[in-house]
Amino acid sequence: MLSIRDLHAAIDGKEILKGLDLEVPAGEVHAIMGPNGAGKSTLSYVLTGREGYDVTQGSATLDGEDLLSLEPNARAARGLFLSFQYPLEIPGVPALTFIRTALNAQRKARGEGEISAPAFLKLARESAARLKMDFEMLRRPLNVGFSGGEKKRMEILQMAMLSPRFLILDETDSGLDIDALRIVSDGVNALRSPARGMLVITHYQRLLDYVKPDRVHVLAGGRIVDSGGPELAHELERAGYDKYAREAA
């Protein structure tokens, strides 16, 4: 599914990713853990095509199709979704309008017709109910005045409604209390399927108690320096990232 080979990327000429290799097969959830500044968010932005992140070497493909040459919106239309660490506020655009615009743009790019208004509203109501969100929140400008937890929930709602093939969760647990964490995790787990892959980027092991990964990778110094099963996350929680510091330097 997602295949990253020898990926090098730089911001303002400073190399952040230094030869990253990663394979996430369909149906699996992989976690990326690592110390601050290891390049975790850079990886998510490079994959989704943010400006200012220059890929200098290597490749990233989704089901064999090159991602790096595509516009961000084209990547989304092919099924890539990033749940932002800090979701943006969009004044003046109701959440429902934003999501419908995104959904229809993706459908158009895939050669599908627009979703009907009743079908869209039904989807929105069901998705909101599953995430225990007040539907009225969806009529308000997207994320404006929302708490950190509400914004994260809105990210998962968008993810559920856009139904991507590959999900990247960037520090989705930050800013969540334990109840919100459970609701958000349930929302993410509901999207697990044999056809979907997920990359869960997190600094702490906490989220992984709820969204159980098949594989855990340690990102340090711009490369994957260790990989293992779910037990690796617990080991990191206990021992910290010190042992990787040398490799990162």
Next chain:
Amino acid sequence: MSLASALSTGDLDRLPSRRDEDWRWTDLRGLIRVAPPPSPAVAAVAANPALAALRETVIVYANGRVIEGDGIVASEGMLLRRFVSATEGTCHALEAPVEVAPGGRLLLIDSFEGQAGGYVADARFPVVVAEGGRLERVVLLDDAADAVSVGLTEVELLPGASFHQTVIASGAKRQRFETRVRHHGGGASVRLDGAYVLAGQRHSDQTSLVDHLERDGVTSQLTKGVVQDQARGVFQGRIVVAEGADGADARMGHHALILSDRAEVDAKPELEIWADDVACAHGNTVGALDEDALFYARSRGIPEAEARALLVGAFLGEAADRIEHIQARELAREWIAALLRGAA
């Protein structure tokens, strides 16, 4: 010093110039070197499809003269006034008064239409809103790109009355729409909003002065603008709270997006407060479109051009959303959307 007196006397030294503080960003004397000939009378003007949905009483001015309706404004209901400049390279001036009787309630839609190019037009609007009267006004400025168009509205707002106005401008070679309000308080309320969408080499100036003369007046002001290419937006807002006009609540906001390196926005928000017990605030921002928000929208699948239009439309929409009358609000929204489509 005014355009009207320069036109009526032919003395171009009477034109306001950059040496007049209030006109420094909208110089007319350097622009108009020769007075254009007076506009001829015309019997009819083309219909405006943008206003076709409105079934209101209509007064039509062509080249400064009334050609439809009697020019008299009733104090109740809805009224559409069209101010059409119909003849290339000519000049005209007009005065169109409005009086809202005590307790009266009027919605006024004033549409400025340049159906020819290169004209010079001046319009004066003396307005009185009597006690408890309510006037909501939406002004659509659709001048020709090479025209000079100046409007001045002077409002006498009596206690307990309201004057709510939204001006939506697409600019001209020089365009200025100025509003002055003598605010007598006593619970009276002023809303002075604006939006401008400027492309090419168009210029638009929205200037206002609100004088809080007595106690307990409310003023709320929000102007939003978008400029691109080599266009220039000007906002000058001034609120004065006189000594003794306590209990005033005055808020002013002007926010603009600059979408090209060569576009320009000049803003001068001013609060002048001589009373003790007042609540006043102003905010002014001029900047580029938020690139982070743009990437966020694109990462969800929205193509760049569509994402920009969505964000810019929402930004301007905030001004139109404050229009109370639903049909007028829809008209304003559609007009803004049309301007954005035209500018894209």
